Amino acid sequence: MNCGPGASRAGSSVGDVRAVPSGEGRAQRDPAGRGQPRSALGEGLLALEWSRIGMGLLGVASIIVAWWFAALIISDNVILPSPVATGRTLLHYLTRPYPARGLTLLGDTAMSLARILAGFAWGAIAGTVLGAAMAAVRPLRLIIDPLIELGRPLPPLAFIPLLIVWFGIGELPKVMLIGLGVIPIMVVSVVAALDAVPEEYIEAARSLGASPGYALLHVRVRAALPAVITGLRLAMGISWTSIVAVEMIAATSGLGYVILEASNYLVTPLIFSGIVLIAAVALILDGLLRLLRRLVAPMG
Amino acid sequence: MAGVALGNVSKQYAHHRGSVEILRNVSITVEDGEFVSLVGRSGCGKTTLLRIVGGFVRPDAGSVLVDATPVRGPGSDRGVLFQQPMLFPWLTVLENTLFGPRAEGSYAADTRERAVELLRVVGLAGFEYHYPKQLSGGMMHRAAFARAMMVNPKIMLMDEPFGALDALTRAGMQQFLLELWERRRFTVILVTHDVEEAVLLSDRVAVMASAPGELVETIEIPLPRPRTYDVSESTEFVDLKRRVRQAVERARGGGSVVGADHARASG
Numbered sequence: 066m067n068c069g070p071g072a073s074r075a076g077s078s079v080g081d082v083r084a085v086p087s088g089e090g091r092a093q094r095d096p097a098g099r100g101q102p103r104s105a106l107g108e109g110l111l112a113l114e115w116s117r118i119g120m121g122l123l124g125v126a127s128i129i130v131a132w133w134f135a136a137l138i139i140s141d142n143v144i145l146p147s148p149v150a151t152g153r154t155l156l157h158y159l160t161r162p163y164p165a166r167g168l169t170l171l172g173d174t175a176m177s178l179a180r181i182l183a184g185f186a187w188g189a190i191a192g193t194v195l196g197a198a199m200a201a202v203r204p205l206r207l208i209i210d211p212l213i214e215l216g217r218p219l220p221p222l223a224f225i226p227l228l229i230v231w232f233g234i235g236e237l238p239k240v241m242l243i244g245l246g247v248i249p250i251m252v253v254s255v256v257a258a259l260d261a262v263p264e265e266y267i268e269a270a271r272s273l274g275a276s277p278g279y280a281l282l283h284v285r286v287r288a289a290l291p292a293v294i295t296g297l298r299l300a301m302g303i304s305w306t307s308i309v310a311v312e313m314i315a316a317t318s319g320l321g322y323v324i325l326e327a328s329n330y331l332v333t334p335l336i337f338s339g340i341v342l343i344a345a346v347a348l349i350l351d352g353l354l355r356l357l358r359r360l361v362a363p364m365g
Numbered sequence: 366m367a368g369v370a371l372g373n374v375s376k377q378y379a380h381h382r383g384s385v386e387i388l389r390n391v392s393i394t395v396e397d398g399e400f401v402s403l404v405g406r407s408g409c410g411k412t413t414l415l416r417i418v419g420g421f422v423r424p425d426a427g428s429v430l431v432d433a434t435p436v437r438g439p440g441s442d443r444g445v446l447f448q449q450p451m452l453f454p455w456l457t458v459l460e461n462t463l464f465g466p467r468a469e470g471s472y473a474a475d476t477r478e479r480a481v482e483l484l485r486v487v488g489l490a491g492f493e494y495h496y497p498k499q500l501s502g503g504m505m506h507r508a509a510f511a512r513a514m515m516v517n518p519k520i521m522l523m524d525e526p527f528g529a530l531d532a533l534t535r536a537g538m539q540q541f542l543l544e545l546w547e548r549r550r551f552t553v554i555l556v557t558h559d560v561e562e563a564v565l566l567s568d569r570v571a572v573m574a575s576a577p578g579e580l581v582e583t584i585e586i587p588l589p590r591p592r593t594y595d596v597s598e599s600t601e602f603v604d605l606k607r608r609v610r611q612a613v614e615r616a617r618g619g620g621s622v623v624g625a626d627h628a629r630a631s632g
């Protein structure tokens with residue numbers, strides 16, 4: 066009924082209503098680029114993006130320079146290898162196994178990454194489902210909230226010995242541990258994200274003809290997405306803490322293990338290589354999540 | 366007929382000291398195509414009343430008829446506009462406008478064309494692909510208007526829709542609403558703090574008292590139609606404004622402690 070030719074006529078019957086001028090002119094002249102034609106806006110954003118990347122690189126570069134100076138002054142490869150020495154070691158062992166072991170640095174990185182992704186995935190799914198259920202069902206929230214609050218201050222690492230006793234030293238306890246760290250963060254983020262969606266969004270949608278289910282999915286969940294992705298970023302950070310710790314305690318592969326081994330043999334450049342690799346992979350994963358967030362919230 | 370008929374509507378809300386009576390025996394009939402404003406001190410229950418008509422809140426007692434049919438929940442026959450435009454920030458202006466047809470499954474071959482036309486009518490031609498954040502306050506409100514009009518509501522429920530705008534933009538929006546309404550004559554219930562706005566736009570102004578919210582007076586606004594902003598300089602207009610203001614003064618309710626508290630909280 067709303068889309069028939071009658072409706073169309075009704076639409077055009079007000080076609081000659083004078084448009085109110087307030088606002089447009091302002092938007093077009095707005096120096097921040099709001100209301101500019103799309104392409105100009107895109108260029109503006111791009112320029113902003115490049116300057117952001119530039120500043121970021123500047124920060125990294127100054128750290129490396131500081132590191133370099135410190136290494137020059139100390140000039141002891143065991144205490145502080147220079148960036149160059151570290152880079153050489155990193156490149157060397159990237160594709161060659163370290164003498165005492167079977168894996169290359171690339172292999173160890175892949176190992177850690179696989180554990181992270183598996184643990185992060187199940188933890189994120191479980192945490193999101195739990196958080197969504199808590200946001201929807203009040204009694205559930207009242208029951209689970211205290212548990213989360215109780216469990217949150219406990220460092221996931223405290224559970225490592227227990228997980229080893231229960232699940233051995235295979236992959237299962239590691240993946241379990243990562244997930245256990247991710248769950249409370251996701252529960253808290255998802256509940257907060259869904260709670261923060263203004264009721265008026267839902268009411269607007271319902272009065273536009275949306276069913277409760279449609280409004281839930283296309284408005285409440287959709288509006289919560291950016292904040293949920295921010296939660297994923299936090300959870301990803303915790304995942305790295307968990308994996309490196311557990312690899313130092315109960316593993317024979319992975320970057321955490323490499324770092325511990327290198328320290329046992331006093332091969333400090335390899336320790337640094339492990340740290341640099343963790344930073345690089347973590348940065349890439351975080352970048353992907355940031356990209357996802359950008360896609361989901363086009364204007365920030 | 367798409368009028369609204371409220372009969373003895375009452376509403377209480379639970380409160381830490383028991384329950385608070387928000388609305389008491391509110392009865393009002395808004396004719397099809399009529400423009401009625403609701404004025405009263407903040408906290409007197411105007412929003413609650415509007416939400417009851419919108420189907421978001423169920424009254425404890427009384428009847429709510431829209432188009433002679435009892436209200437069972439929200440629906441696209443009643444458009445709502447809030448103080449904030451509440452555009453969906455993840456959608457462009459055009460996509461926001463298309464939300465209704467998509468949601469209710471009425472999207473047809475000419476829907477997009479109709480949306481573009483409606484955006485032109487509200488003065489947003491050329492802004493179809495902008496995101497809400499890229500618009501000024503007045504533009505956002507007009508986009509929200511277009512979004513609401515897309516599903517052809519017979520009744521518009523507006524809760525202080527221009528309350529957050531600067532004076533100049535607000536005047537522009539009032540003019541805009543006046544012209545749109547003169548053409549389409551949908552039924553309007555407008556909640557406003559602004560006595561001048563109520564007199565300028567309405568056929569009738571209903572005045573509410575607070576604690577509990579009761580309709581105490583209804584003032585006819587017999588200013589000629591079509592109206593423009595110029596009417597606000599006539600002596601007739603000024604007289605009407607005074608009458609409404611005095612009615613609001615008289616309607617200052619009992620002012621129990623709880624009531625005063627609420628008025629402050631939501632004011």
Ligand SMILES: Nc1ncnc2c1ncn2[C@@H]1O[C@H](COP(=O)(O)OP(=O)(O)O)[C@@H](O)[C@H]1O
Pocket residue numbers: 378379387405406407408409410411412413414627628630631
């Ligand atoms: N969901 C609610 N629960 C409890 N009290 C409410 C609720 N909604 C509104 N109220 C109370 O009802 C009274 C009337 O509110 P409202 O209808 O928003 O008034 P107005 O729009 O006239 O300012 C206020 O005292 C407010 O605190």
Ligand SMILES: [Mg+2]
Pocket residue numbers: 408411412413524
């Ligand atoms: Mg209100």
